[in-house]
Amino acid sequence: MSQGRDHRPHRVVVLALDGLLPFELGIPHRIFGRPKDARGRHLYEVVTCSIRPPGPVRTDADFSITVEHGPEALATADTVVIPASYELGPVFEEGVLTDDLAAALAHLRPGTRLASICTGVYVLAAAGLLDGRPATTHWAEADHLQQLFPKIDVDPDVLFIDDGDILTSAGVAAGLDLCLHMVRRDHGTAVANEVARRTVVPPHRDGGQAQYIERPVPDPQQAGTTTARAWALGRLHQPIQLRDMAAQEAMSVRSFTRRFREETGVSPGQWLTQQRVERARHLLETTSLSVDQIARDAGFGTAQSMRQHLQAALGVTPTAYRRTFRTENTATIGGGSESHGGVGALR
Known part of the structure; x- marks a missing residue:
């Protein structure tokens, strides 16, 4: 994604399918609609x-939405986001695209x-775009996705997977x-963090979706791991x-490790x-700290380890990451300014 002299914002096209969840449909508009550059441009x-001419699209609520663009808008996209739908029909049940959905994706x-x-x-999977690649979905559907599409490497534990040009998320x-x-990948941590603050959500959640899977209610008197995590965060530069x-x-x-994984979805x-x-x-x-100093401050010990x-x-070296994101450019969100770097496909 580039922002040259002739400014053209990165176009995100959201594909609204019948049976969609209004909350999920609004996520891309909320997150991608906030960032601006130093000159106030989005x-x-x-x-x-939608996959049909402009018109109403059913939701899973007691209302429909009116979509003003047909499938030809997909041909103009730099990024396409496909929210969940409860009316995927043969896509979900048989792993095959409907004719109108296949025609839309052809754009x-x-x-x-x-x-x-x-x-x-499921739309990406049915289109054959995830064969041989990692992907995730809501933990309740992970087994079904794996059985229906055995060529996909389904990971039920993570919140999202970035496989470069294809990204998938949990529920x-x-x-x-x-x-x-x-x-964050496009414009750096500072811009993403400001979007998160404006949206009143954490900029980064610890662990994976394993922590949200239904489990027996623990003993209220059983200790948690919050204190230990806070203690560790204050000492990342030290061996822990x-x-x-x-x-x-x-x-x-043993007990701590088990409880930690239950709470965060990952090991300590x-x-x-x-x-x-x-x-x-x-x-x-x-x-402007050296890579060696950052390695020590972050607790990796050596530059090679970091x-x-x-x-x-991330799929990049520390030097390449810094070159991509630490520039003199600025982006603004809601009138404030934040430093950010260029953009790149980090993996």
Whole structure:
């Protein structure tokens, strides 16, 4: 995505299907509709289309919405977002596209970035776009998705998956996480964080959707792991042992590890790595510290260790990440200004 002298906002086209969830339909408009550049110009343009000529589209609520664009709008998209629908019919039941949906998707240009929210992933799967690739969806549908499309590597635990040109998210509110991630990927952490603040949602949620799966209600007197996480966040620059985190909650390592995964969806080690990656990203974007210093401050110890972790998490080196996002450019949201870098396809 580029913003040259002839400013053209990145066009996000949201595909509204019958049976859609109004909340999910509104997520892309809310998140992508906020960021502006230093001159007050929107960084994104968001339009909604259906697979039919302009007209009403049913929702899962007691009202319909009127969509003003037909499927030809997909041909103008830089990014297409497909929210969930409860009326996917053969797409959900048999894994095949309907004729009108296939005709609509034929408008897509090569290289268009594609994203799905919740069961919107079934559309991408039925189109054969996820074969051999990782994807996620709402945890309640993950097994069904895997059985219907065995060529897909379904991960039921994460909030979203970024596989470069195709991104998929878990259910409902995970669409917020996904869209914020795309803003962060396009324009850096500062811009995404400001969008999150304006939307009154966390800029980044810890763990995965495993923490939301229905489980037996725990003993109210059973200790949690909040204190240990807060303790660790204040000491990311230091070596942190699992037994030290467990000690903050007066728990055995075994009990602490089990409870930690129940609450966050990931292991303590995975969580620590995630926090250190986020810390490194922030420092790379907002400071002129050397890579060696950032590696120490983020708790990776050495530049080589940080390079390996950033490469695994983002698909780029620390130097490449800084070059992409730490520039003198600014973006504004709601009248304020925030520094941000250029844009790139981080993986």
